[in-house]
Amino acid sequence: MQDALIRKLESYEELTDADRRALRAFVPRLREVPARTDLIREGDIPSNMHLILDGFACRYKVLPDGQRQIMAYFIPGDFCDLNVFILDQMDHNIGTISQCQVVEIPRKSIDAITAQYPTITRAFWWCALVDEAVLRQWLVNMGARSPDQRIAHLFCELLLRMDVVGRVKDNSLPFPFTQTDLADSVGLSDVHVSRTLRKLRRLELITLHRRVLTILDAEQLKAYCGFNPNYLHLRNARWSGRRQMPWLNRVQGE
Amino acid sequence: MQDALIRKLESYEELTDADRRALRAFVPRLREVPARTDLIREGDIPSNMHLILDGFACRYKVLPDGQRQIMAYFIPGDFCDLNVFILDQMDHNIGTISQCQVVEIPRKSIDAITAQYPTITRAFWWCALVDEAVLRQWLVNMGARSPDQRIAHLFCELLLRMDVVGRVKDNSLPFPFTQTDLADSVGLSDVHVSRTLRKLRRLELITLHRRVLTILDAEQLKAYCGFNPNYLHLRNARWSGRRQMPWLNRVQGE
DNA sequence: CGACTTATTGATGCACTTCAAGCGACGTGG
């Protein structure tokens, strides 16, 4: 059941059988959470951590004027808030998109497992840092890419992340996000998201129907938005080489 | 000389004299780095960490088409890349804005100090998590705020962060960023940044002249952009209370 | 002082937002 988590961690670090057993041991409180439900809210002082085993959730903020900004998508195998024990209180919300299977892990369990299994600890930190790298990529997305490239990039990322946890079949994946969710993720209006999706469909890059997203031509879609998966820091990434780019700055000593 | 770092850490955790001595001990390699110079580049496999003692630097990416996106500003007392030893290779660049005093800290020193001083370790992680929270706030900024609010919010953040490390005098702080830098940070054109600054000047909220930024009325500026410093997670923050907001979702169990 | 970078201002155009109406899918209750 936690295979999503284990698969994800294995894309970062090589795990031993003991590691895997230890991970399987913590299913203490599995819960079904309905769609569109908050797991934690801004201001809360959290007492345990959430792990998504199935379904989709997101990290978001709401501004005083009602504007919502989604800052991350959580898919099976993702920790929502690894960091949560260090900082004092939540500065944002975490809520489900679809119905989810969520494990609540008390702080003690985390402390116990990290004390005993250094590889798992490393993999956990790796997760946290990859989450941050994804966040940076989202910022680049909004600041520097055109609307169609933004959406395309988001789809590329989701395809790859879902593939890592074995949730992609025939280039298709469940996609419970509404167009308004998408709009609040990439900083566009929902109307414009609709038009953008039409464009991507016209180009025969994707299909999105009845909450299933199909990537018709992954290579072309990646080329379309300049997708470079290096920021996901997967072990067996292809693009490990350094990219040539028109650097603006000198390097020290040049 | 590292007082910036110590002051910053003390805004998160209470440090002992021993902690402070340990921090002062690592000035191994202080370097003057000229303005507009990269410290690390995408693809590099870094061997040591950078700490800014004086000056300004930033984290950025450059897309194939030459578009630059700045993702973070570093001010005195900031670590540029605390995380760097865990992930394999850099997925972005770090470069100076102004001339900087930079300390390069070898991995070993970090390992040594964290092994011995748990409070410092905690404070280091705190730093990393606050950096991530700032990043989230930047995403909200770009996705959900108007251009003038974006700039105003950025200024509020900078004012507070600079104040923590004792770099604000008479509501003024050094501001070596060009308008193009600002534009690449908030996702606008440089022309529009210029017009936006004019507006903020007209409203008598700020003054920006000869690389010095003055906040004429901090409270009004905060109100103007809805600034809430909770995401900086400072110990003596005022707004520790929970905010009322028009939540969209139910909470579990409601 | 002269060369170069940075900032300002105006003019033009279009990409995106907003507003509004229609439509299909879905669920609920009569």
Added chain:
DNA sequence: CCACGTCGCTTGAAGTGCATCAATAAGTCG
């Protein structure tokens, strides 16, 4: 089973906010 309401998606029309281009002015550094 159909009527109805809701929600999400689509499409059109209109307005505008921001980008782009371009030329001048101000500031900075050799």
